[in-house]
Amino acid sequence: MSDDLWFREAVVYQIYPRSFQDSNGDGIGDVPGIISRLDYLEQLGVDVVWLSPIYTSPQDDNGYDIADYQDIDPTFGSLADVDALIEQAHARGIRIVMDLVVNHTSDEHPWFVESRSSKDNPKRDWYWWQPSRDGHEPGTVGAEPTNWESFFSGPAWDLDEATGEYYLHLFSRKQPDLNWENPEVREAVYAMMRWWLDRGIDGFRMDVINMISKVIPLPDGALLPMSQLGDGTPHFLNGPRIHEFLQEMHASVFEGRPEKLLTVGEMPGVTVEDAILYTDPARNEVDMVFQFEHVGLDIGAHKWDRSRVDLRDLKASLGRWQEALAEVGWNSLYWNNHDQPRAVSRFGSDAPEHRVASAKLLATVLHLHRGTPYVYQGEELGMTNVPFATAADFLDIESVNYYDLAVAAGGDVEQILANLRLGSRDNARSPMQWDDSANAGFSTGKPWSATNPNYPEINAAAAVADQDSVFHHYRRVIELRHTEPTIAHGDFTMIAPNHPTLYAFTRSHEGTELLVLANFSGDDLALADVVEDLDGWSDSTLLLGNLGTPTSPTAPLGPWEARLLKR
Known part of the structure; x- marks a missing residue:
């Protein structure tokens, strides 16, 4: 594989620094805290750590409002701490990617x-x-x-x-x-990016980067439902000069660097056709994009109108992206991040009897797709949504604004709170659960955000000690990506796309075939009448399972069971 394509065999771990590990007892995670947990990340086996913003900021939007791109907020430490993080991560073979927020300051x-x-x-x-x-x-x-x-x-x-x-x-x-039409703005941003790369970081995750080009003059948008305001997105998502700007960025910042750096564009509203253009290596824009299609499937008339995802819709969405980027471009793979509810509560089952199995199933399914997987902190433990009791428990500006406006409009308070519990970004931002000591081992002080009360059962110390835990399942899946070329480089074929509870697909590469079977339900699932050529897998090797070793590779799947077979 070309050195320029190293990211295809890599797994990225996202850290939300505010909630990862506090080193000084002020209740807020920091860079020294991250350094203290590098051995944990090395044991997990990840290749890249992506840090959400740690720059100087008033923290109106938890750091995504940056007041100085070339300094660190004292809450998180110092530039010297970042230098130490880069050095110590590199010593463990882990790259560091910074968040780049340049649509706005x-x-x-x-x-x-x-x-x-x-x-x-x-x-x-x-x-x-x-x-x-x-x-x-x-x-x-x-x-x-x-x-x-x-x-x-x-x-x-x-x-x-x-x-x-x-x-x-x-x-x-x-x-x-920021007004990206102004070339002085663009050059100031590029100079800042070069400064960070010279300092030793390994790339950027680019926040809402497909919003930097706007239609000029700025026009009104179509009126939104139940609103006096309009939808401006057609006029600033994937705008008229976006490809020009990204190609200029690549030429000014990345071209000529001795090592291939990672560039990931967060792009709301991006289509598969857009993504092919953005991620075509020949166009020199970005390596991959974050798309939002699959995490919008449970959203109704507005973000806070939630329902259970229909698995058939999920397969159609992810399958379409697999097919579209099969020949040109590359996928990013994720279930959750700092802006999304916890994966096991949303796509799996956080019921005590199914949480572990469904968390392992989600890892198996996602990481066996073609693309670069992202693990959000705590996902590898099967962390769940937080049982927020009152409106005062929600801290995120988006959630607070929604609550205030919905109540003012006469909405039912209990329904509003139920919506927030399902969709709030606060779910992803509760402190990392390290052990069963006070505050889950996150801080010796009062955490900035409430710790999930289930931390005595769900925590890293217990997971590392248990070879059958969600953590070790993630570790095995990550190791397979490094050792089984078919996972990184094979083609992808969906099986039984219209089945309501079976998620199944094959991967093939240079004579090797893999079959993934996953039961997204709490009931047993027979495979005989669902999977074609099932007999051809009867003598296959079980590479990975989440419910022990089955009587045969093709035996019925138990509740939330997932298997990875090889022949």
């Missing part, structure tokens, strides 16, 4: 402080500033330059009283959007 970033200081400031055009809509006084209803709704609720424009103009913020009002 914090409103406390010096660039924006200058930009808002006056209409004729040299950095005024570094952000999106516009006067009020014709015929409207600034600050009146409907005066915003466009009708776009922010992802965090309310208008996507905020009035700056000092200059009388509005600035664009697709997210929080404290996250003004």
Whole structure:
């Protein structure tokens, strides 16, 4: 395999630093805490660690509002700590990838402080500033330059009283959007990226990177259901200059580097056709994208309208991405991250009798697809959603805004809370569960976010000590990606796509065939009438199972059972 394609055999582990490990007792995770857990990550076998933002930030959006790209927030440590992390991770063969948030900055970033200081400031055009809509006084209803709704609720424009103009913020009002049309903005971003690469990091995960190019002039969007605001996404998702910008970034930042670096673009609303363009190695844009199709299947009229995922829809979605990127481009594979509910509670079963089996099943299915798998901290333990009791337990700005607006609109409080328990980003941000001591071993102080009360049963110390745990299953799956070429390089064929509970597919490469069988239900599942050529697998080798060794490789599957067969 080409050295430029090393990521195809790699597994990435995402760390949300605020919730991973606290080293100084202030209740917030930090970089020294991450360093103290590198042996754990080495034992798990991951190749890359992706850090959610640790830059200087007011923490309005937990670090995704950056006030200084080239310094570390004191909450997390220092640049010297990051240098030590890079060095010690590299000594263990682990690469470090940083989060890159350049669609927007914090409103406390010096660039924006200058930009808002006056209409004729040299950095005024570094952000999106516009006067009020014709015929409207600034600050009146409907005066915003466009009708776009922010992802965090309310208008996507905020009035700056000092200059009388509005600035664009697709997210929080404290996250003004950078104007990528300005070449000075782009070069400032590229210079910052080069600075980090020179410091020794191994690449970037690029936050909402497909939003950096906007349609000009900025138009109104179609009105959203039950809203006075419009949908701006057609005018800033995969915009007219996005490929130009990414190719320019590659030429300015990555070209000529002695080692291939990892570039991952988070891209809401990306289609398979878009992804082929973004990830075609010949186009020099990004190595892979994060797409959101499969994690939107349980969402109804709005994000907080949730239902159980239909497995047939899940197979159709993931299968379509496997097929589309089979010849050109590459997939990223994930069940959850810092923005998504816990995988075992969403796609598996967090019932005590099924949690371990279903967590192992999810690992087996995902990691045997073609693409680079991502493990979100605690996923390898089968961590679950948090049983939040009251509205006060939710901390995430998106969840808080939804609750306030839904209650103000007369919504049923209990239903609103039920929606939040299913969909809130807070589920992923509860502290990592290290052991059964106070605060799950995360901190000697009061954690910034409540620890899941199930930590005495679900924790890393217990999992590492138990060879049959979810942790060791993940370790075995990761090891197989490193040792079985068919997993990284084989083709993919879905089996029984219309079956409501069986997820099955084959992988083949240079004469080797693998078969994955997974029962997404709490009932037994016979295979004889479902899987074609089942007899041909009767003498196959069981490479991996989550419920012990079956009487035969093709015996009926038990509840939440998964098998990996080889012939």
